[in-house]
Amino acid sequence: MKNKTVYIASDHAGFKLKSWLLKIFPKIADLGTKSDESVDYPDFAHKLTKEVLKNKKNMGILICGTGVGMSIVANRKKGIRAGLANNSKIARLIRKHNDANVLVLPGRFINTNEAKKSVQAFLYTKFESGRHKKRINKI
Ligand code: RB5
Numbered sequence: 001m002k003n004k005t006v007y008i009a010s011d012h013a014g015f016k017l018k019s020w021l022l023k024i025f026p027k028i029a030d031l032g033t034k035s036d037e038s039v040d041y042p043d044f045a046h047k048l049t050k051e052v053l054k055n056k057k058n059m060g061i062l063i064c065g066t067g068v069g070m071s072i073v074a075n076r077k078k079g080i081r082a083g084l085a086n087n088s089k090i091a092r093l094i095r096k097h098n099d100a101n102v103l104v105l106p107g108r109f110i111n112t113n114e115a116k117k118s119v120q121a122f123l124y125t126k127f128e129s130g131r132h133k134k135r136i137n138k139i
Contacts, residue, residue, distance in 0.1 A: 004057035006123065007031050009048040011041040011070075014063025014107035017115055021061070024116055025123075028061070045073035049080050052101055060102040061119060067106035074102050081136070086110050088117035095125035097132050 009031040010018040022030055031047050033039045041064045052060040060082075062070035067084040074082035082102035083094030086109055094100035103122040105115055127133075 008061040009044040010063035013065035017107045041069040063107045065108040067104040088121040091118035091121040099127040
């Protein structure tokens with residue numbers, strides 16, 4: 001099986017934050033958008049979730065203005081558990097409790113430092129399993 005890949009994608013409202021995060025996390029694979037020209041967030045949520053679902057270890061980060069549009073689209077896909085986080089405490093909990101494989105950030109409602117801490121928490125926190133596994137099995 002291929003090694004784990006972490007993907008990132010955004011619409012125009014998340015482009016600036018995505019570009020900033022990619023400088024700090026250069027190993028994350030960028031799936032666009034490539035500028036702040038207006039685009040449709042579902043196109044990028046579809047693209048990223050398709051890649052994440054290719055390997056159980058893969059993870060993804062999606063950014064739009066509020067994070068809501070990306071969350072709605074991503075969570076329609078079987079096997080995707082996308083969590084919207086506007087701070088690193090939530091980003092940690094979506095891993096510990098929800099085994100989230102996609103972090104969604106609200107590009108217009110989070111500062112860069114909190115976004116960076118959220119990505120770190122998402123990437124390096126393990127799922128707690130136990131009672132949380134039982135709940136995930138009920139989804
Ligand atoms: C784009 O203006 C905005 O609607 C989008 O980024 C997102 O917030 C949708 O949920």
